[in-house]
Amino acid sequence: MENYNKPLPEPTALTAPFWDAAHQGRLELQYCKQCDSYQYYPRKVCANCWNDDIEWKQCSGDGHVYSYSICNVPTMPSFKKDVPYVVAIVELEEGARMTSNIVDCPVSDVHIGMEVEAVFDRVTESCSLVKFRPRNN
Amino acid sequence: MTMKKSAAITGFAEMASAKKPGDLTAIEIASQLAIGAVADAGLQKPDIDGLLTVTPVSAPGILWPTALCEALNLNLSYFDSVDIGGASSAGMIWRAAAAIHAGVCNHVLCVVSDVMTSTSFKNIVDSMPHSDHEFELPYGNAPPLAGYGMITNRHMHEYGTTAEQLAKVAVDQRNSALQNPDALFGDKALTVEDVLASPVICEPLHLTEIVAPCTGGAAVVVSRADAVSQCAHKPVYLLGAGEAGSHTSITYAHSLTQSWVRHSARRAFDMAGVSQDQIDFVQAYDCFPITLLLTLEDMGFCAKGEGGSFVADHDLTWSGDFPCNTNGGQLSFGQAGAAGGMCHIIEAVRQLMGRAGSRQVENATIGLAHGNGGIMGEQVTLIFGLE
Numbered sequence: 001m002e003n004y005n006k007p008l009p010e011p012t013a014l015t016a017p018f019w020d021a022a023h024q025g026r027l028e029l030q031y032c033k034q035c036d037s038y039q040y041y042p043r044k045v046c047a048n049c050w051n052d053d054i055e056w057k058q059c060s061g062d063g064h065v066y067s068y069s070i071c072n073v074p075t076m077p078s079f080k081k082d083v084p085y086v087v088a089i090v091e092l093e094e095g096a097r098m099t100s101n102i103v104d105c106p107v108s109d110v111h112i113g114m115e116v117e118a119v120f121d122r123v124t125e126s127c128s129l130v131k132f133r134p135r136n137n
Numbered sequence: 138m139t140m141k142k143s144a145a146i147t148g149f150a151e152m153a154s155a156k157k158p159g160d161l162t163a164i165e166i167a168s169q170l171a172i173g174a175v176a177d178a179g180l181q182k183p184d185i186d187g188l189l190t191v192t193p194v195s196a197p198g199i200l201w202p203t204a205l206c207e208a209l210n211l212n213l214s215y216f217d218s219v220d221i222g223g224a225s226s227a228g229m230i231w232r233a234a235a236a237i238h239a240g241v242c243n244h245v246l247c248v249v250s251d252v253m254t255s256t257s258f259k260n261i262v263d264s265m266p267h268s269d270h271e272f273e274l275p276y277g278n279a280p281p282l283a284g285y286g287m288i289t290n291r292h293m294h295e296y297g298t299t300a301e302q303l304a305k306v307a308v309d310q311r312n313s314a315l316q317n318p319d320a321l322f323g324d325k326a327l328t329v330e331d332v333l334a335s336p337v338i339c340e341p342l343h344l345t346e347i348v349a350p351c352t353g354g355a356a357v358v359v360s361r362a363d364a365v366s367q368c369a370h371k372p373v374y375l376l377g378a379g380e381a382g383s384h385t386s387i388t389y390a391h392s393l394t395q396s397w398v399r400h401s402a403r404r405a406f407d408m409a410g411v412s413q414d415q416i417d418f419v420q421a422y423d424c425f426p427i428t429l430l431l432t433l434e435d436m437g438f439c440a441k442g443e444g445g446s447f448v449a450d451h452d453l454t455w456s457g458d459f460p461c462n463t464n465g466g467q468l469s470f471g472q473a474g475a476a477g478g479m480c481h482i483i484e485a486v487r488q489l490m491g492r493a494g495s496r497q498v499e500n501a502t503i504g505l506a507h508g509n510g511g512i513m514g515e516q517v518t519l520i521f522g523l524e
Contacts, residue, residue, distance in 0.1 A: 007274035015271060025366035041272045067393055069286025076262060076468070079277040087276060087283035087339075091390050091422065099388045101276050112294045129275055 004124050007076045014049040015042045018055050019087040023128040027118045029096055031057040058064045061118030062135060086110050090132050104133035139408050139455050144234035144359050146521070148178025149243075151355040151483045153319035154471035158252045158352055163193040166250035166354045168203065168208050168215050169508065174356035179369035180244060182209075185358070187236055188216040189229040190460025194474040195252040197260045205248070207517035216427070222510025223381065223422055225249070226355075226478035227517035231378035233359035238459075243361045247487030250354030252476030257350065257461040266385055273386050274498035284387045284512035286339040289427040292392040296442035299428070300341060302449045304332035307346050307468050309453035313389035316455060316496035329381045344476030346468070348424045353473030355483050373489045376411065377520040378501070379404025387512040392467040396513045398435035406437075406504075414436050416520075418488055420481035422509035432507055433461075436518070457495035463488060463496050478508040485521055 011019045018041070018125070021028035029038045032046035032054045033136035034107045073082050075087070082132045086102040103119065116132035123129055150173030152166060161169075165192065173383075175185060188211060194199040215236045219225040226249055233245035255263045262279050278284070292298050311327035314320040326480030327345060335344040365372040381400035384390045391397075406412065413436065421432045438459075455463040455465035464470050464484040467477055476510075485506040487493045502524075508517040 006268065006277070009271040010274055012267075040269060048311065056472075067287040069283040069342075070289060071283055071286075071339045072336070073282075074280050075277055075279040076258075077337070078275070082277060085277055087278045087287070089287055089393075096511060097277055097388050099276055100272050106380070112290065131276075136410040 008124065008127055014044060018042050019127065021056070022120055022130050023122070025120050027059045027061045027130060028056045029059050030054045030092065038094040038096040039093070040098050053078045058136065059092055059094050063090045063116055065110060065112055065114040065116060066097060066100065067112055068092040068102065068110050070110070088132070090116060096098070099129065101131045111132065120132070139236045140377055141232070141408050143238040143373045145362055145365050145374040146174070146357050146486045147274055147360040147365055147368040147372055147485055148180070148370065149355065149483050150177055152175040152353045153317065154473065156321065156323040157354040158254055161252070163196050163250045163252050163354070164204060164208050165354070166179055166252070167248045170354050171246050171248045171366065172249060174246065174248070176360050177369065178358040178360065179357060179367060184244045185246050186214045187233060187242035188213050189233055189245060189247045190218050191220070191225040191249050191475045192218050193251040193476065194211070194257050194260050195254050198286070198416045208498070210269045211308055215245065221515040221517070222295055223424065223478045224508035224510035224515040224517040225475065226482055227506060227508025227519055230357070230359060230411050230482060230519055231376060231517065233427070234378065236428065237359065239359045239416055245359045246356060247359060248354070248356035249476035249479045251353045253350045253474065257358070257474055269385060278297045281512055282339040282342060285425045285427060286342050286496045288393045288431070288513065289341050289425070292427060292430065295394055296445065297303035298445035300333060301329055302445035303346065303426040303430070304329045304343070306333050306423070306429050306448050306453065307456070310423065310462045310466040313496055314453045314469035316494070317464050317470065318464040319488060320469050321349055322469045323465060332449045342425060346426050347473040348467045348477070351471035351473050353471065354476045355479035356487065357479070357482065370490050370492070371523060373486045373521050373523065375519060376522045377405040377407070377409025379518045381406065382514060383515045384514045385511055390513065394431065396431045396435050396516065398432050398507070398509070398516045398518070401516035401518040402436040405520050409520040409522070411503060411520060415503050416505050418466070418485070418498050419507070420429040420461060420462055420485045420504065421507040422478055422481060423468065424464055424509070428509055428513070429461070429511065441473050444461060455498055460498045463493065477521070480509065481506045482519065484518035489521055491524055
């Protein structure tokens with residue numbers, strides 16, 4: 001874990017609540033009361049309606065694979081040992097889309113529409129990345 | 138009053154794509170190309186009063202336009218860099234025309250160059266916005282491969298687009314590249330079978346469907362329409378231009394399969410007052426086959442979702458029924474870093490001036506060039522004509 005050499009988020013005051021929640025095993029997104037929508041990644045205002053009356057809300061963590069690509073060659077050198085790995089856009093039940101990885105299954109199982117759930121990958125003592133795995137229900 | 142026909146491209150210079158960095162730095166290549174384009178236009182150094190450029194990925198930093206101005210000892214009334222990724226070159230052309238239309242200058246040099254170095258890719262990643270560093274790179278999604286892979290997969294899922302249809306884009310463009318001695322891959326034919334047998338890098342993108350980085354550059358002179366009489370070649374007028382931008386990460390695009398090319402193209406067609414069936418050729422940004430498919434669909438050359446069958450049913454080569462990327466496109470010509478997008482404009486001008494040699498499209502009078510940046514995030518459409 002101490003040898004983790006891949007890029008890590010450098011949270012700002014604005015984005016820290018997202019990463020803090022993830023490190024505690026919760027997916028929290030900004031929610032805009034005015035237009036009743038969730039947004040990812042965190043922004044100063046609701047990017048949709050420019051209202052700043054937004055609050056953090058816990059999300060289900062459930063969603064589906066909107067699209068994906070299996071990286072047989074890493075998109076940057078620090079991911080060399082991870083190939084093949086899956087970069088995906090996950091569409092959450094709450095509507096927001098996230099860039100993430102699909103884990104805990106063979107890469108060949110991943111397909112558009114696949115039901116997934118959030119998992120919190122504790123990559124260092126202070127950071128957990130939000131990834132997704134197949135949802136069995 | 139729009140800037141339609143306010144300006145024309147009067148001269149150009151282009152460097153052959155090179156696999157190795159060579160001995161020249163980006164500013165030295167740009168200097169050579171600038172002098173070449175001015176000479177090609179039949180102009181002199183004092184005629185140049187505008188300069189647009191893009192900061193090379195091999196030389197990241199500030200004040201690049203000023204550095205180029207100093208290297209060439211120019212006296213400018215307008216100069217700037219354009220920072221819209223692969224669409225920067227196309228973006229320069231209409232900005233030059235707009236500055237001319239505004240009465241700011243008369244002859245604008247648009248020059249781009251880049252050198253493929255061992256740090257070029259790292260320079261790009263390091264320079265990405267904070268949002269990419271925080272929410273994309275930790276997941277191993279450095280641009281652009283996985284992004285275009287995801288667009289391609291989604292298009293195949295929604296519309297049934299096939300690997301063979303996508304491969305044909307690379308194959309037809311390679312066919313044209315065989316007539317272009319300056320292309321990176323101008324010496325070896327390519328078949329659909331070759332493409333599909335090449336390694337899958339980021340699924341479903343095959344190696345031969347991925348633009349190859351190289352060293353190169355190009356320059357054009359954009360001149361005031363009433364100042365072209367002294368020029369050496371047929372002026373190529375800018376009839377229409379349109380721009381649109383939306384996102385850096387494709388995750389936040391409004392759609393993966395309906396790009397904002399539809400906005401840039403509509404603006405360009407409206408300004409030019411021409412329709413799709415009047416276009417004699419298309420030179421459109423082609424970092425991957427899906428880029429061209431989306432571009433053709435969103436420009437209205439075929440219905441949404443029919444890009445795959447469109448490229449399969451048409452001959453895209455220089456002598457075909459739908460000439461497209463007649464220099465080989467970037468897939469065969471190569472992409473010189475930040476400079477890559479100028480090759481489509483150069484080829485459009487070359488064809489309209491009648492200087493395309495063995496790959497000349499017959500009787501071409503109206504042509505389209507298009508620039509795309511990032512992961513379909515920046516779009517510029519240009520329509521050129523001879524009168």
